[in-house]
């Protein structure tokens with residue numbers, strides 16, 4: 141069974157709502173799904189303190205992501221709020237610390253897909269997703285975008301081929317049903333690609349086997 145790790149950061153619940161929908165969709169697609177929140181930073185800029193406190197209580201039992209969780213997964217979804225047109229710094233900080241598994245190629249056979257929530261239309265959701273696509277290239281993983289061929293992706297509140305984007309209008313837990321439907325497609329597509337890739341890898345020679353772990357251990361202390 142394909143294991144999907146859904147890694148997210150959220151402050152007012154929108155990205156969390158998207159992550160929950162993605163997990164349900166991955167399970168519906170026949171995979172095993174686990175949500176992970178990335179560690180918070182020491183002094184987060186919080187706009188909606190009530191929603192932040194409620195979300196902290198609601199996600200108290202959601203495990204904090206570790207690098208081992210990335211390695212254990214076949215497929216990874218990353219969910220982020222948009223911060224000044226970029227992914228949230230919590231997500232970037234987590235990725236910054238992924239060297240010990242990224243450098244030796246332990247993430248190279250992962251299939252990865254990204255979604256984002258911003259407050260306003262055209263205010264950086266796609267830029268944030270594409271910024272995370274850059275990181276995924278450094279991991280050597282396979283990016284699964286949404287594309288635009290399927291009807292659900294053309295619903296009025298969808299349209300970004302890169303990954304599902306929501307517009308919260310500064311409201312907590314305000315993800316539109318069009319976006320939830322797009323996430324169902326995105327998770328199904330991710331599970332499909334991860335399944336095909338897993339079967340295909342059993343029938344081919346892995347390029348990753350050429351990684352010289354001894355050299356990396358010497359150079360980076362990994």
Ligand SMILES: Cc1cc2nc3c(=O)[nH]c(=O)nc-3n(C[C@H](O)[C@H](O)[C@H](O)COP(=O)(O)O)c2cc1C
Pocket residue numbers: 149150151152153154155156185186187220221222223224225226257258259260261263264265307308309310311312313
């Ligand atoms: C520091 C900061 C910067 C933000 N910058 C943007 C931005 O560039 N574009 C945007 O659409 N929303 C921006 N927002 C709003 C959030 O992205 C938006 O409210 C999002 O839905 C929050 O997701 P969450 O409910 O999962 O926390 C910003 C919020 C914060 C706290």
